[in-house]
Ligand SMILES: Nc1ncnc2c1ncn2[C@@H]1O[C@H](COP(=O)(O)OP(=O)(O)OP(=O)(O)O)[C@@H](O)[C@H]1O
């Protein structure tokens with residue numbers, strides 16, 4: 001897959017800009033604050049649907065303007081395609097001229113792997129950063145993954161709400177089981193996808209690392225998770241109920 005052309009209108013520091021790229025490696029160079037990273041941001045936005053630098057879409061609109069348009073033409077092995085994003089008071093996304101119904105429908109068209117200087121924190125920071133990286137990668141390849149992840153988070157929120165109701169409104173504890181069974185089911189699916197993905201990239205990473213280090217170093221990649229199986233996860237949740245009720249949120253988390 002490669003990006004042929006980027007068209008920006010009122011995006012960050014660009015009023016109107018067309019950028020043609022070639023099939024292989026493209027290097028963007030220029031002065032500081034010229035807008036190199038802004039171009040990467042536009043590409044990322046077209047792949048993932050949101051920026052990696054800000055949660056506020058409005059920041060992407062050029063100062064003193066009302067809207068921004070980002071259009072990207074790409075080529076795949078079997079087809080060409082177009083992503084069009086318009087941001088004003090709201091955000092509209094068109095894939096091949098058809099407006100998408102949910103944000104996640106943008107995924108899987110332009111596949112993105114972003115690496116920037118901050119990414120060194122993938123190793124330095126805690127596991128949630130690493131999970132986030134996995135989530136972004138897998139979601140682009142397997143749309144069902146994102147669905148299950150979102151469902152997991154939704155059910156977790158519902159369990160948390162109910163924990164508060166037990167605490168403050170004296171609701172019965174037994175009802176928690178409904179959400180716990182669902183949580184365990186989604187956790188299992190998420191875990192499977194993550195394991196599968198790490199297995200897949202393992203070989204490639206090992207080979208590339210050997211090349212870079214001229215065989216002097218060996219790299220080992222493993223997905224280590226507290227999750228073993230559905231039943232055990234369910235038990236953990238049950239055993240944690242008392243503490244969770246006091247705290248008002250789920251202490252055991254999988255994502
Ligand atoms: N919403 C906006 N409207 C207008 N200009 C903006 C907006 N957001 C950012 N900019 C401008 O974009 C420029 C920064 O662009 P960018 O971060 O892409 O630079 P860069 O070429 O990557 O620079 P560096 O080499 O320092 O990394 C700044 O001049 C900034 O003021």
Ligand SMILES: [Mg+2]
Pocket residue numbers: 036037038
């Ligand atoms: Mg930059």
